[in-house]
Amino acid sequence: MNTIEAIYNRCSYRGTYKDTSVPREHLIKIMEAGLAAPSGCNKQTTSLIAVDDSEILKKLHAVIQPPIGETAPAMICVLTRRINAYRDKCYATQDYSAAIENMLLAIVELGYQSCWIEGHITDEDRIGYQMAQMLKVPDEYELVAFLPVGVADDECVRVKKLPFEERAWFNGFGKE
Amino acid sequence: MNTIEAIYNRCSYRGTYKDTSVPREHLIKIMEAGLAAPSGCNKQTTSLIAVDDSEILKKLHAVIQPPIGETAPAMICVLTRRINAYRDKCYATQDYSAAIENMLLAIVELGYQSCWIEGHITDEDRIGYQMAQMLKVPDEYELVAFLPVGVADDECVRVKKLPFEERAWFNGFGKE
Numbered sequence: 001m002n003t004i005e006a007i008y009n010r011c012s013y014r015g016t017y018k019d020t021s022v023p024r025e026h027l028i029k030i031m032e033a034g035l036a037a038p039s040g041c042n043k044q045t046t047s048l049i050a051v052d053d054s055e056i057l058k059k060l061h062a063v064i065q066p067p068i069g070e071t072a073p074a075m076i077c078v079l080t081r082r083i084n085a086y087r088d089k090c091y092a093t094q095d096y097s098a099a100i101e102n103m104l105l106a107i108v109e110l111g112y113q114s115c116w117i118e119g120h121i122t123d124e125d126r127i128g129y130q131m132a133q134m135l136k137v138p139d140e141y142e143l144v145a146f147l148p149v150g151v152a153d154d155e156c157v158r159v160k161k162l163p164f165e166e167r168a169w170f171n172g173f174g175k176e
Numbered sequence: 177m178n179t180i181e182a183i184y185n186r187c188s189y190r191g192t193y194k195d196t197s198v199p200r201e202h203l204i205k206i207m208e209a210g211l212a213a214p215s216g217c218n219k220q221t222t223s224l225i226a227v228d229d230s231e232i233l234k235k236l237h238a239v240i241q242p243p244i245g246e247t248a249p250a251m252i253c254v255l256t257r258r259i260n261a262y263r264d265k266c267y268a269t270q271d272y273s274a275a276i277e278n279m280l281l282a283i284v285e286l287g288y289q290s291c292w293i294e295g296h297i298t299d300e301d302r303i304g305y306q307m308a309q310m311l312k313v314p315d316e317y318e319l320v321a322f323l324p325v326g327v328a329d330d331e332c333v334r335v336k337k338l339p340f341e342e343r344a345w346f347n348g349f350g351k352e
Contacts (some may be wrong), residue, residue, distance in 0.1 A: 089299075
């Protein structure tokens with residue numbers, strides 16, 4: 001699969017997963033893809049924890065309410081350090097977003113499905129913080145998102161997007 | 177090139193470009209890759225303007241000081257609308273970052289080089305705003321980054337990154 005195919009095949013999968021386990025070798029490949037993303041001033045603010053221990057997964061999913069991705073045999077938790085790249089400029093959000101996108105594409109390339117889960121765990125109930133506590137994440141890191149990883153039971157239902165000409169132009173706003 | 181190869185081949189190129197033009201068909205492919213990125217609650221907050229008109233490029237580069245990417249025959253400007261996905265939650269930064277990463281990978285896949293240029297144009301001198309004015313971008317959109325696109329004159333020099341085991345673990349922080 002070439003990159004552009006992977007980009008089109010990526011889809012936010014919210015269904016159930018088969019119990020086929022994800023080999024460590026694949027989880028490493030996915031995380032390496034994430035860490036290969038650029039970061040502002042090369043500050044490398046993103047770190048990752050893959051979870052494939054079923055007991056730990058169970059504990060993590062117990063706090064993820066309402067549940068999502070709970071049948072996936074693995075997940076990758078995304079940590080960020082909100083440090084400045086220079087002066088008062090922090091690009092941590094850009095950094096982890098690029099890392100997540102790389103991982104989502106690597107996941108597709110390797111035949112798995114996933115979904116970028118962020119808003120759900122960074123809301124007022126601070127689910128991400130509870131997950132971080134379970135994973136013994138130091139306070140200077142924030143757990144901002146997780147990606148379930150596994151073989152999907154079903155086809156992924158694609159969201160509808162605006163047509164190209166409403167979002168992309170040439171040589172000036174709104175120009176075809 | 178498969179996705180994982182493209183992820184490794186991506187590099188922040190800051191050198192000069194050959195004057196080989198980038199066909200529209202390729203610019204469209206790159207922008208389509210960007211627009212295929214996920215967005216929080218599918219709000220599609222990212223829009224794009226490709227510039228390949230040499231006069232307009234010259235005007236834009238006149239305000240980008242110190243210069244970067246000024247020899248590239250094309251650039252893609254990244255616009256965002258900072259609207260909320262739900263309640264007070266805005267994921268516009270995540271959205272455009274994922275779109276940029278997709279475009280950087282598509283650029284590599286098609287044999288070009290680029291660089292994510294953001295901090296340089298979103299600083300106090302508001303270069304991005306000046307660029308947006310030239311491109312007649314309405315006020316509700318913010319020009320947050322641009323990507324030069326072209327065939328590189330030189331090899332790209334890769335930044336050094338921390339080893340995997342300092343940024344990625346299994347089943348708990350710091351665990352191998």
